[in-house]
Amino acid sequence: PEPPLKLPISPQVGEMSGRTEGGATERQPIGVLNLATTAIALGIGLPFGSIPAQKLINLTQYALTLGTTEIRLAPGRALLLLGLSPAACLSLHQTAAALGFVTDAADPRTRIATCPGAPACASGRIATRDIAETIAVENRDILDSSLTLHISGCAKGCAHPGPAALTLVGGENGAGLVVDGTAKALPAGYRPGYDAAHGIGRVAAVIRSARHPGETAAACLARLGAAGITEIYRQE
Ligand code: SF4
Known part of the structure; x- marks a missing residue:
């Protein structure tokens, strides 16, 4: 007989590659x-x-x-x-x-929703998987369970249709940043696609230095505000 599994059953959110199935707060049986x-x-x-x-x-x-x-x-x-x-x-x-x-x-890659992006998808304007890998490697401490980070090759937002705390979206102007919105929203700031991970790294560095003891990354972002986060992302 099959050994019974004492694991939670939850519905699939969708089938697109890269979806985090409910976001960063859901624990996977890993x-x-x-x-x-x-x-x-x-x-x-x-x-x-x-x-x-x-x-x-x-x-x-x-x-x-x-x-x-x-x-x-x-x-x-x-x-x-x-x-x-x-x-x-x-x-x-x-x-x-x-x-x-x-x-x-606790692998930081489970905190990031990303579609295949360029070059796998013809609509992709940024190399989403490469950007996501770099962000995950460099910012493990910031990618806590409070934060949702979505990296989308274009405004269609296949991997995460809902809002995320931070969304990088590929477009004609490079990698746009949307704070607390979806990939369909108009980004408030841009960096070249190849440099997008560096921009998120700058935001992560500010969270690292500015957050209060015990404060989550999401709470710190909310305190910094959308305009402040966008400016940090855009800076050279
Ligand atoms: S969001 Fe855009 S780039 Fe990503 S899989 Fe969907 S159509 Fe392709």
Whole structure:
């Protein structure tokens, strides 16, 4: 009989690649999970909703050699690998991390919603995935659960139709910044697309220095105000 999973079930928000499935506050079943029985499972995620096919093939082939009996979809579009011994789970966890999968629920990439963008999508005006990767690597401390960051290749906003605290959107003028709005809103400031991560890095640096003890990133942003944030983003 199947081991029962004590995991929450939530509806999918949508199917577009990169969607965060409800935003940054929803925890995904990522990492080593203790099930109701003595069994354990490994939960992993695809960074921004996708990964090169060869990496998934490599992981599943290795998972088979370790005795994985089943792979299930889980909330937040995580994947659960079942039937593992503790040692096998540890080994698979390390391999998944080395291949670039999301293996930690606190991974800053889970805080960012981004579509494929340029060059994968013909409508994309900025390289959303590259920008997102750079922001995640450089600003892990700022990407707490309070913050929603959306990076959209164009104003269509496929990955996150709703408002986000910060939205970078590609357009004719480069990477526009929308504060507390959607990708369809008129950006208040721009940087060249290749330099967008630097602009968000500047905002992150101000949050780092200006926030009060215990204050979330979102609360600090609200205190700085849309005009102040936009100016920081635009500055050289
Ligand atoms: S938001 Fe624009 S660039 Fe991104 S996937 Fe949708 S149409 Fe393509």
